[in-house]
Amino acid sequence: MGANLTSLTDGNGDSLKPGLRDIPESCVAAVFMYLSPPEICKLARLNRSFRNAASADFVWESKLPANYRFLLAKLFPDPLDSLSKKEIFAVLSRPHPFDAGSKEVWLEKTTGAVCLAVSSKAMSITGIDDRRYWNFILTDESRFHAIAYLQQIWWFEVDGEFEFQFPAGTYSLFFRLQLGKPTKRLGRRVCNFDHVHGWDLKPVRFQVSTSDSQHASCQCFLEDPEKNGNEGITKHIRGSWMNYHVGDFVVSSSNIPTKIKFSMTQIDCTHSKGGLCVDCVLIYPSNFTEKGKYF
Structure with missing residues (x-):
């Protein structure tokens, strides 16, 4: 038990508590699945881990409507294959x-x-x-x-x-x-x-x-x-x-x-x-x- 306590302190005896940066990107992305797009964008400003998780394709695919491929084909004559799902959401959010x-x-x-x-x-x-x-x-x-x-x-x-x-x-x-x-x-x-x-x-x-x-x-x-x-x-x-x-x-x-x-x-x-x-x-x-x- 003493060894465990030692691992949570630095050489000066200050406590080393885990922070938001220590949360794995996969866990952050899993939480983002339950948030709205504006909430995801706000949290993406916290740190690099959150920013990377907020760019995951599977997160934004869950925010896109089921017919988003129909919308892309109807609105854009040239395929947008190079865009990420986040970028596709941003494009389709404009009239x-x-x-x-x-x-x-x-x-x-x-x-x-x-x-x-x-x-x-x-x-x-x-x-x-x-x-x-x-x-x-x-x-x-x-x-x-x-x-x-x-x-x-x-x-x-x-x-x-x-x-x-x-x-x-x-x-x-x-x-x-x-x-x-x-x-x-x-x-x-x-x-x-x-x-x-x-x-x-x-x-x-x-x-x-x-x-x-x-x-x-x-x-x-x-x-x-x-x-x-x-x-x-x-x-x-x-x-x-x-x-x-x-x-x-x-x-x-x-x-x-x-x-x-x-x-x-x-x-x-x-x-x-x-x-x-x-x-x-x-x-x-x-x-x-x-x-x-x-x-």
Whole structure:
């Protein structure tokens, strides 16, 4: 026992306690398997052992989605074989456009989950070719740098569809909308509400369906109706972008593409409506909580 105590002291009698540098890299890497990517990156700054463990391919392979090879093939025409798994995660965490820039996909940095956005330019919008009703506005408030702005129309219908290979899991679909036309005055953001009308008279109906027969729908007023007690009341804050939850769908296999259709309509022709901005449709994992105000 005395020999054991001696081994824990140096020549001056000071205790030689083991520290973080003495933990084997394999053990550190095994712990990193249970941590999130931001936590791994923070711990990698502690010492060389932790930094080496934080670069292990098997650690980052566990953080990548099951379909990451599909994403690489879809987004990059040239193979990225020279990149480590950590570098692949970093690349896929940045938004990447595809389908002629009408869609973007990226990995959520905390969980590695796949997120996707569909531009309004990729949607079918009734009356979009008639500038009396709709206009596309260039703006830095959209990830696609353009939004569809409705001045006034009687028959309001926006829909779209796309096919994508998601990892298995449950996903939520949202419309990103704003009441009021965004502009800049003297370098400051302002919003024009001159055309906002009609959204308090009848609710807007949202729908989403998939190729494997899943379907979800809901309806809500974009502004408070005159009468209380109506189903689906939602107060939209004018001049603020809101994410409206349409519904959820489940992907059972990471190897099979899912075809998704979505729409928002208000086709009661007894009144006109206008002043609405349509930015994009967003698809997030359902357990991702920072998705917007309404969901």
